[in-house]
Amino acid sequence: MRALLDYLNTCCLSESQLLFRCGLTPERLEALQREGRAPLPSYRLRCAGAVTSFFGEHALEGELAWYPQAMAEWLIAAEHADAAALRAHFERRYRAELARLTEQGLAVEPAGGLDEEWAHFLAGTYGVCTRHGRVEQIAAKGAMVALIDRLTERQARVSLPAPELALLRRAVDLLDEVEAWFAPHERAASSRARCVDGVRRRYLGGGA
Structure with missing residues (x-):
């Protein structure tokens, strides 16, 4: 419990902090x-004790x-726009980040479409798996996971040529920058464990 609370209080905003x-x-x-x-909360902790x-x-x-x-x-933007305008704003930022990555030779279209990404965003999912929950991090995270999985065939390939x-x-380095560290109970099953730590060990000669 202590490790979880330390993580949440370091990496996230409590609801009271957010409202303030x-x-x-x-x-x-x-x-x-x-x-x-x-979005809904990324983490909920039910307490009974x-x-x-004195x-x-x-x-x-x-x-x-x-x-x-x-x-x-x-939230500051949400106070001044309706849901349709916010959805369009999300898409513009998302596509702009993919375009930026494409210019750098990095982009791969994420597996889910924009409707699916928006639904995950509103559900609070990306507060769990990105560093700060920014739209650009969401786009980069999905694109890098897709690219890493394509290059390694989900780590089924034994080796890769030098250009790959x-x-x-x-x-992997970009994914490391935008992805969350994940709460202690999530780390072993996370995309960070698979696509950053695991790939570095298997292909890039680095430790986790």
């Missing part, structure tokens, strides 16, 4: 989420929530 930064009430945040204008102090022991029960760091920036190894190294 944006000057919103909990009710307003819930309304934006219902309207499809803001007791607190002990005044004795008291039972506690409730739920705590955490969001990615970029959620504050998104150079491209693989660039893809």
Whole structure:
């Protein structure tokens, strides 16, 4: 529990921190989420226990929530746009990042379409698997996982020629930059473990 809380408090914003930064009430945040204008929490922690102090022991029960760091920036925009405009804004930023990666010889279209990516964004998924939850990180993360899997055939290839190894190294390094570290209980099953740590060990001569 301590390791999880340390991770969440270091890498994410608690709901109370988020509301304070944006000057919103909990009710307003819930309304934006219902309207499809803001993502749900990336992490929810249901708590049931007791607190002990000078005044004795008291039972506690409730739920705590955490969001990615970029959620504050998104909420400010969400206050001034409807769901359709926000979806279009998401797509523009997403496609612009793919275009930038294409110019660098790195882009591979992610497996899911934009509708699927938007749905994952609103569900809070990308606060779990990207460093800050920014749209550009979401696009880069999906593209780099797809490129790494294509080059290595999901690590089924025994070896790669030098030009492909150079491209693989660039893809892994970028994925390392944009991807989350993941909470302790998630790391072993994460795309970081498979596509960064595992690929470096198998193909790039590096430790995890």
